[in-house]
Amino acid sequence: MDTYSRRRFIKTTGGALASAMTAGLGLNRQSPGSPAERLSVGLIGCRNMGFGLLQHALKVPGVVCRGLCDVDRNVLEGRRRDVEKQTGETPPLYSDYRKLLEDQELDAVFIGTPDHWHCLQTIHALQAGKHVYVEKPLARTITEGELIREAARTYGKVVQVGQHQRSGAHWQKVVGMIRDGHLGSLRTVRLWANFDYGKGPERLPDEPVPEGVDYDMWLGPAPKRPFNQNRFHGVWRFDWDYGGGLITDWGAHLLDIPLWALEIDGPPQSVSSVGGIFSGEDRAIDMADTQSVVYQFEDVNMVWEHNGGLQTGPYERNYGLAFVGNRGTLVVNREGWQVIPERDGNQPLVREIPFRESGEGGHGAHVANFIDSIRTGAELNCPVEAGRLSAFYGHIGNIAHRTDERLRWNEAGALIGRDRYEHLITPQYRSPWQLPRL
Ligand SMILES: NC(=O)c1ccc[n+]([C@@H]2O[C@H](COP(=O)([O-])OP(=O)(O)OC[C@H]3O[C@@H](n4cnc5c(N)ncnc54)[C@H](O)[C@@H]3O)[C@@H](O)[C@H]2O)c1
Structure with a gap:
């Protein structure tokens, strides 16, 4: 298989579709x-x-x-x-x-x-x-x-x-529809996450470690720093030492869906990113609060976008995905999904499906x-491997952003010029913690 053709549809066969739909309900x-x-x-x-x-x-x-x-x-x-x-x-x-x-x-x-x-x-x-x-x-x-x-x-x-x-039934259904070619040839997958918390926490002064907290054990392999509430419980996500911002936090969930649906099992051809701190606020955030990342594949674009501090977004949803195909667009998030047809004159090319609410979110399942x-x-x-891959897609978006470079992979799936990015790929653990050796 051409390394760049990392996109395969399972055409509608009962078996394939059934397994996509039921795979681990x-x-x-x-x-x-x-x-x-x-x-x-x-x-x-x-x-x-x-x-x-x-x-x-x-x-x-x-x-x-x-x-x-x-x-x-x-x-x-x-x-x-x-x-x-x-x-x-x-x-x-x-x-x-x-x-x-x-x-x-x-x-x-x-x-x-x-x-x-x-x-x-x-x-x-x-x-x-x-x-x-x-x-x-x-x-x-x-x-x-x-x-x-x-x-x-x-x-x-x-x-x-x-x-x-x-494990959510409506996500499994949507994956089945994408795989059976329902939307025709796919052109673009849009992913977005606009959340207020994504602008980062309020800046706060360092302070003594609160009573009852083993802060050294909270830091673990991360660098030693003074205690600060703006990088502690819940909000650590916006500091590079502990997290990766919205694109790894929400991206782990959202980027996962096209990777799963399109059976992408390796890196894209390239990834690039633009953005910055555009909220106009001085918050405790290391990463861009506003970011657009383009993942290039041979025959489809995947475009991630986040706007920390905003609470509305495309298709009247503050987060979600849109699979944009020649016959129509399927929009989905945790609340539900819909299909918006393309038209030939007045004739819809695919059946319009108004917004359908999802059932249980899949967490308990x-x-x-x-x-x-x-x-x-x-x-x-x-x-x-599914977890590794969606996290990887978040990380490469961040690395492209931090280095202001377009990252490219060769035909064998190796990152070109990897040495330049190594400091962002492999962490340095704080002693006595050591990166596990297997
Ligand atoms: N699946 C989802 O939808 C979802 C939603 C929220 C969070 N998460 C993930 O869950 C994880 C935790 O996020 P959170 O929002 O619960 O964070 P949090 O900061 O609210 O909670 C983390 C807890 O871990 C504790 N902790 C830190 N270091 C520890 C250690 N060495 N040993 C034992 N406990 C330690 C902290 O004291 C804290 O109680 C993250 O990876 C996050 O991405 C997933």
Whole structure:
């Protein structure tokens, strides 16, 4: 296959379409009424998303919480009370995830820490023999994503990445429609994310580390810096040391959809980016709050756009995707989807489908799919390679932006002039943490 033809449609065959539509609908395959096998899970990083995952998991029969780990004792205590309310049991608490991983009875962990921790914690958990559900983006850098992929292969455990849209029925339907050529030849995939929080947090002065926080363990492999709330809980996303801004935060979800639908399995031909701080505000943000990134393929353009601080966007949605084809455009986000036909005179080239609301977002189903995969070997909806690739697309958009260069890949899929970008591809860990060697 021509390396640049990284875009293949599965033409409408019942089998292909059916498998695209049903691929891991996240159904628990245990026969109804059969006692569910006990599965002990732990949570690393409890404040926000991680706890959402645990709550879904604890609704699955047979799943028990074996431990909670967080470096902020205030968060940890609050979540202990929440688990007690939900289950009536008091889970053991940990501030060092390595202690939690020593528990021989623990089967699996959910990782809901900031991105700069994903690589170490995922690989250490795999080395300890645990299954892992790790939040998106899979890793903060390209090399860390590759290491996680290698570790998943080496240790043979189940690794689900938190791109939970893949478990949402309407996303699966849309992917099926794109693959069956419903829109005709695709020209462009537009992706956008306009969120108020994307302008970055308010600038704040450094301050003493809050009581109960093990800040050194929050920083982990990241450089040592004074404590500042504007790069701590929730808002670390806008600092290069911990995250990648909107294009890795939301991009991990949105960029994933065309990669999945078009079966893109490698880099684009090239990527370029323009933008800057255009919100007019002086916020604590390292990256561009306004950015447009063009991913070039042989026969389709993928265009990412974000505007931090705005809350409206194309097709009257503040975030989403539009697959633009010769016969029509399919617009989709978490709320639902629609098809807007092209016309030949008055004649629509494809059936107009007014906006249809989605059902359940796929979050609970994604967690259930992880548990099902551990128990029955069911196919994962978001295996590690899918997580690695969508994170990679976010990272290369950022690297193109930071270097103000158009990145190009050769026919063999190698980044041309990689040495120039290496400092942004492979992180330097702060001692004593070391980039895992496998
Ligand atoms: N799938 C989704 O839709 C979705 C939504 C939100 C966040 N996320 C992802 O979830 C992850 C967490 O995001 P968040 O918004 O919950 O962040 P957050 O800052 O609100 O929570 C992170 C928690 O991890 C803890 N933590 C940090 N270092 C730790 C360590 N070494 N050991 C144990 N705990 C540690 C923090 O104290 C905090 O409680 C990110 O990767 C983010 O991209 C995914």
